[in-house]
Amino acid sequence: MKVWLILSTIFCLSRSIYCQDEFTFGGAADEEEDEAVINFNMKNDSIVKSEMEYLYVLCNVTNLKPNTFTARWLDKNGVVVSPNKILYFKSLLKHREGIYKCEVEKDSVKSNKTFQLNITIPSISINVLPDESLQIGGQISRNCSDFKSMNLSITDTLSHEWVDEKNKTVSNSNFLVIPIKDESVSGTYECRLKSFATSKVYTAKTMVNVQRKVVSANYKIQISTTPGTITFAKMFTLNCDVTPSNGIQYRWLKDNIEISTNKTIYIPSFKKENIGVYKCIAIVKLENGNNLTLEAESLQQLTLFRHSKVELDETPGYTIIVHSGEKKELHCEIEVEAKKRGVEVEWYINNTLFRRGDFRNIGRLDKELVSMLVIRNIVAQNEGKYECRYADKRKEINIVVLTEQGIIQTNPPLLRVKEGQSVEFHCRVDNFANVKNVDLKWKFRSKDGSVTYDIPNDRWETTNPDITEETSFLELNSAVMADNGYLICTEPNGQSAQSELIVTAGEGNVITITPKEIRVRPHQRFDIECFTKTREGRASGQPKFFFSNNKAVGRDARFVETTVGQSHIRLSAPNGLPLSEDNMDVFCGSGDQRVSSKIYIKDTCPPGHRYCQNGQCLENAKFCDGKVDCEDKSDEDPNLCKACDPISKKCEVHRGIIPTKNYYLVHWACDGEEDCGNGYDEENCGEGYLENCGGKFFKCSDGKNIPRGYLCDQNADCDNGDDENLCTYPTIIKTSTKEIKAARTQQVTMTCEASGKPLPAIVWRFNWGCIQQLPRFSVRSYSSNCTTVSSTLTINNFQPGDDGIYNCEALSSRQRAFSDDFQVVLQNRNL
Structure with a gap:
C-alpha cells in the first residue's frame, strides 16, 4: 500500500494497520509528563513585525509528548486561525495586529498561552541613481526601494510598477529608466509595489523636471500627404517635413517595421495592405555634438469608418470598408434623362464584365431606374472596384474586405543595451486558431538587410513555457555590436512583428553570471560565479558582487566572496539562506554594466503534495478540481494547474x-x-x-x-x-x-x-x-x-x-x- 509522508510524521496506511511514529517537535522529549500542568516554552510575549513580513510561531509544549495533545491558535476575536500548533501568515496586514492565544488540551485538561502581535507599516523610498541626467539627450534613472532590502522577513512575491501622470505604465520593475528626447517627460511619477498574497499596493511619488538646453534652432517635424485625401488604387505620398531641414537622417516605419530611409514615401497605388500607422523618425546632429531625435506618426487608413452609402458615384467613387461574412447592396441609380433602364446597365468588377453566375454569392436585380448587385456572405475575393456603365456614364465604388485577423506583437518594441549586457524579447499572439508559442519563428535581420539568420542558434536562445502558451521568449546572454538590428517574430500564417535592438559600445568587456537562477532548500550551500572578458575572449575588468540597493555583499556575513582567476569571482553561501530570503536578487557589475542572478529558497512538500502560493502544502489531486482548498485560492489558478x-x-x-x-x-x-x-x-x-x-x-x-x-x-x-x-x-x-x-x-x-x-x-x-x-x-x-x-x-x-x-x-x-x-x-x- 502507499505511504504518504507529512512533516516528520509517517502515516502507514495498509490494508489492516494504521500506525504513527512518535517524534519530538521542540521541548524535551524525555521529560516526565505532568498531566495536571501544561508547560509552555514560548520565547516572546510580544512580537513586532512589518506588513508584508511572514509570521511563524510554534506553540511549544515541553512536558508532553507529541501526538498526545491537541493545540490550536485563536485570534483576538476568538476565531480559530490555525487548527494545529503552528501559527503561520505568509504576508501580514495591519488588521492581523492583536493578541493571539495558543490553546492546548490533553485529557480534558486545558491551558493557554498568549502573545501580543504589533504590526508596523513600511514606507517606500525613491533613489536617484548616479547615471541620471535631466537634460535632453540624457535619461531619467531612479529606483524604488525593495522591502526585501530592508532586512524584513518577506516570502511574499512582490511586483513593481511605475506610472506617469496619466496613469500609464512606464516600467514593470523597481527601476525607472526613460531616455529624455524632449521636455514632455517632465512630471510626477509614482512607484507602486504590490503584494501578491494580499493585493495591497504601497506607493511613493517623485518629481522630474527636465532642464532644457539651448540649441541653435527650434526643430519641428510633421508628416504631410499628397494628395490630402486618399483614393483607393490611386497614387499617394507621405513627406517627412523637418524645419530647419539641414543634416537630417530619416527613418520610416510602418506598424513598427522599417520600410525606408528617404524623406518621402511614394505609393503608386494605395491598397488595403498600405493601411497602417506610419512613423517618421528624424535624427538631428546638434551643435553640441549630441543627437536630437524627432518623431511624428500618421495613420493612413482610407475611410475606415463604416459607410452606409450604397449608391455608386462618378469616378473616383467612394471606398467602403466591409467585414467578411457581411451582406452589401450596390445601387446604380439611373437619371430619367438618360433614357435607359436597369436591365441595360453593364456591371464591371475589377475591370471585368460581370455576368450572372460569375460569383455564387453575387446576385443582380434590375428595375426601371436602378440596377442593383447584392453581395451575400462577403469573402476576400469580393474585394475590388465595382463599376456600372450606361449611356456615357460610369459610376464606381471600391470595396475593401477586412478579415478577422489575429494579433502578433513583440515587446519591447525598442531595446537599448550596452555591449555585454543580456537581452530579452517576447512575442505574443492572440486570436490565431491553434497557434501556440512553439509555432512562432524568430529571425534576425541587420539594419541594412545584409545579414539575416534564423533563431535559435549558438548565441540566441528561445524558450516556450507551457504556462504562457501564446508567448515565446527570446534571450541573449551577452550582446555585441553585430547584434544591432531587428528581431522578427512570424506566426505560421505569415503575419509578423518585429522589435529593434540597439547595442552601444560599453567598456569593451562581456560580463557573465552563472547560474542566472538558483532554487535551493533552506540553509543549503550554493555558489554563483561572475567573470568578464573582452569580446575576443581574454580576461579583462574587475567584476563586483552587490545587492539591489548597491550594498556590497562583503557586509553580509552569510556570503563569502573569493577570486577564482583573473577577472573571475565566486560568491558562496556556505550555510545557505533561510526561507525568509526567498526571491533574492544578486547583481554582478563591471563598469556601467551589470547582470543578475535570482535566488529562490523553497522547502519541499511531502510526496504527492504541491505548494500553494502562500507556502501551504496541498495534495496534488486538489489542484484545479473546481473547489478552492488553498487559503489564498491559488490551487484554482490556471497557471499553477499547468505547473509540473x-x-x-x-x-x-x-x-x-x-x-x-x-x-x-x-x-x-x-x-x-x-x-x-x-x-x-x-x-x-x-x-x-x-x-x-x-x-x-x-x-x-x-x-x-x-x-x-x-x-x-x-x-x-x-x-x-x-x-x-x-x-x-x-x-x-x-x-x-x-x-x-x-x-x-x-x-x-x-x-x-x-x-x-x-x-x-x-x-x-x-x-x-x-x-x-x-x-x-x-x-x-x-x-x-x-x-x-x-x-x-x-x-x-x-x-x-x-x-x-x-x-x-x-x-x-x-x-x-x-x-x-x-x-x-x-x-x-x-x-
Whole structure:
C-alpha cells in the first residue's frame, strides 16, 4: 500500500494497520509528563513585525509528548486561525495586529498561552541613481526601494510598477529608466509595489523636471500627404517635413517595421495592405555634438469608418470598408434623362464584365431606374472596384474586405543595451486558431538587410513555457555590436512583428553570471560565479558582487566572496539562506554594466503534495478540481494547474475508462497495484529499472509472487514474511562530482546511486522543479544487483540556462532521500 509522508510524521496506511511514529517537535522529549500542568516554552510575549513580513510561531509544549495533545491558535476575536500548533501568515496586514492565544488540551485538561502581535507599516523610498541626467539627450534613472532590502522577513512575491501622470505604465520593475528626447517627460511619477498574497499596493511619488538646453534652432517635424485625401488604387505620398531641414537622417516605419530611409514615401497605388500607422523618425546632429531625435506618426487608413452609402458615384467613387461574412447592396441609380433602364446597365468588377453566375454569392436585380448587385456572405475575393456603365456614364465604388485577423506583437518594441549586457524579447499572439508559442519563428535581420539568420542558434536562445502558451521568449546572454538590428517574430500564417535592438559600445568587456537562477532548500550551500572578458575572449575588468540597493555583499556575513582567476569571482553561501530570503536578487557589475542572478529558497512538500502560493502544502489531486482548498485560492489558478511536479504524474483515460484518481506517485508506477483506478499506472512499463528484479512483482522464498507495492507495508503477504524482512529507508550511497563547470555545447553527465528496501525510484530535479522536457536531456535508471539502483542524467549540447542546481531523489513507500546539490555553472574559457 502507499505511504504518504507529512512533516516528520509517517502515516502507514495498509490494508489492516494504521500506525504513527512518535517524534519530538521542540521541548524535551524525555521529560516526565505532568498531566495536571501544561508547560509552555514560548520565547516572546510580544512580537513586532512589518506588513508584508511572514509570521511563524510554534506553540511549544515541553512536558508532553507529541501526538498526545491537541493545540490550536485563536485570534483576538476568538476565531480559530490555525487548527494545529503552528501559527503561520505568509504576508501580514495591519488588521492581523492583536493578541493571539495558543490553546492546548490533553485529557480534558486545558491551558493557554498568549502573545501580543504589533504590526508596523513600511514606507517606500525613491533613489536617484548616479547615471541620471535631466537634460535632453540624457535619461531619467531612479529606483524604488525593495522591502526585501530592508532586512524584513518577506516570502511574499512582490511586483513593481511605475506610472506617469496619466496613469500609464512606464516600467514593470523597481527601476525607472526613460531616455529624455524632449521636455514632455517632465512630471510626477509614482512607484507602486504590490503584494501578491494580499493585493495591497504601497506607493511613493517623485518629481522630474527636465532642464532644457539651448540649441541653435527650434526643430519641428510633421508628416504631410499628397494628395490630402486618399483614393483607393490611386497614387499617394507621405513627406517627412523637418524645419530647419539641414543634416537630417530619416527613418520610416510602418506598424513598427522599417520600410525606408528617404524623406518621402511614394505609393503608386494605395491598397488595403498600405493601411497602417506610419512613423517618421528624424535624427538631428546638434551643435553640441549630441543627437536630437524627432518623431511624428500618421495613420493612413482610407475611410475606415463604416459607410452606409450604397449608391455608386462618378469616378473616383467612394471606398467602403466591409467585414467578411457581411451582406452589401450596390445601387446604380439611373437619371430619367438618360433614357435607359436597369436591365441595360453593364456591371464591371475589377475591370471585368460581370455576368450572372460569375460569383455564387453575387446576385443582380434590375428595375426601371436602378440596377442593383447584392453581395451575400462577403469573402476576400469580393474585394475590388465595382463599376456600372450606361449611356456615357460610369459610376464606381471600391470595396475593401477586412478579415478577422489575429494579433502578433513583440515587446519591447525598442531595446537599448550596452555591449555585454543580456537581452530579452517576447512575442505574443492572440486570436490565431491553434497557434501556440512553439509555432512562432524568430529571425534576425541587420539594419541594412545584409545579414539575416534564423533563431535559435549558438548565441540566441528561445524558450516556450507551457504556462504562457501564446508567448515565446527570446534571450541573449551577452550582446555585441553585430547584434544591432531587428528581431522578427512570424506566426505560421505569415503575419509578423518585429522589435529593434540597439547595442552601444560599453567598456569593451562581456560580463557573465552563472547560474542566472538558483532554487535551493533552506540553509543549503550554493555558489554563483561572475567573470568578464573582452569580446575576443581574454580576461579583462574587475567584476563586483552587490545587492539591489548597491550594498556590497562583503557586509553580509552569510556570503563569502573569493577570486577564482583573473577577472573571475565566486560568491558562496556556505550555510545557505533561510526561507525568509526567498526571491533574492544578486547583481554582478563591471563598469556601467551589470547582470543578475535570482535566488529562490523553497522547502519541499511531502510526496504527492504541491505548494500553494502562500507556502501551504496541498495534495496534488486538489489542484484545479473546481473547489478552492488553498487559503489564498491559488490551487484554482490556471497557471499553477499547468505547473509540473517531479514526483507525481497525472492519471489519464485508459482503454476508454476514466480514472478514479487524478495523480499517482512515480514510484507507484508498475508496482503490481493499481492506483489510478483504471490500470493506467500499470501499463506501458517497458524495460524499467526493476526489469531484472521481477518487474511488477516480488518473489517470496516459497515461490509465491506478490505485487511489489506490498513490500514493507507492515502487513506480511509472503507466508514466511519475506516481504517485511530487512526493510530500510532509501539512502543515497554515491553520486558523481557535485561541482561541475560546463562549456557551451559540452555533454554533461551526473550519476546517482541509491539503496533501500523496497528498491527506490530515482527522480532528478532542476532548480527543485522538473527536468526540462527537451531532447537534449535524457535520464536512464537501472539495477544490476536488485539491492541498489543507479540513475544517469545526461545533458547534450549544454547551453546557458542549463546552469543551476540539480538533485537526485530516492523515493519509496517508506521514505525519501535527497542527494546534496549538484552545482552546475557555465565555464569561463579565456583565450
